[in-house]
Amino acid sequence: MKTIETKIITENVKRLCIEAATFIESDVLNKIKNCIKNEEGLSKSILEQIVENDEIASNENVPMCQDTGITIVFVEIGNEVFINGDLEAAINAGVSQGYTEGYLRKSVVKSPLNRVNTKDNTPAIIHIKHVLGDTLKITACPKGAGSENMSKVKMLVPADGINGIKKFVKETIVEAGGRACPPLVVGIGIGGNLEKAAILAKEALLRPIDDESADEDAKALEKELLKEINELKVGPMGLGGNTTALAVKINLYPCHIASLPVAVNLQCHASRHKVVIL
């Protein structure tokens, strides 16, 4: 049995929050750089400015965007790991320290009705999964409101089929326009039920930008949707162009015979997520 002290968890969550805010993951950044050659004029200039903005933010250790997000934390805890203390309190302490010491914008209100700021960006939204092994995997995924607000979940029915899924995804992206700050990573959860589909879509955003679904049907749909989304010509920041989405990621789960839940979680080009394995 491996023992992990809560102060180690707090230190790491703090670091992940600051790093996620200050530089884009290299796979996403390389994808954006590759897309520059497919653009010209304004759309090309926007992608170049996104790359330059990332360079400035990482060199000067400042946030790449004013909206440093609400922090979603995915935890995978092995059955041979003992946490010496309160795991969720340790994560929230790390978020608090990261946002305070890193001078990141505090974007969380205590109640959606009274709108009073908690002043340290806590609480995080924490998802805990139990797995086999002796490691603790923590993924911090700060999510800005621009792209999150334009995300959607819809309970389709089996008769809607693949065409219904595509229609819903593309309508969501067109409606979002520039408000989700494209180019996007499009996370899609299909299956489960209402809340499971939404979590699947969020988890899909954490996949490497160039990976493909292990499921052949999902893999084919990812390719088709990426092509069709880019044909919409929403373009970088919604101002037209060939690069509306950098990637489409589909995660599946079994569902009821009468259901076809679909969630579309839009992620902006900042695509913030950082991982540590303890």
Ligand code: SF4
């Ligand atoms: S959607 Fe992303 S890039 Fe746009 S304002 Fe929000 S965090 Fe920043």
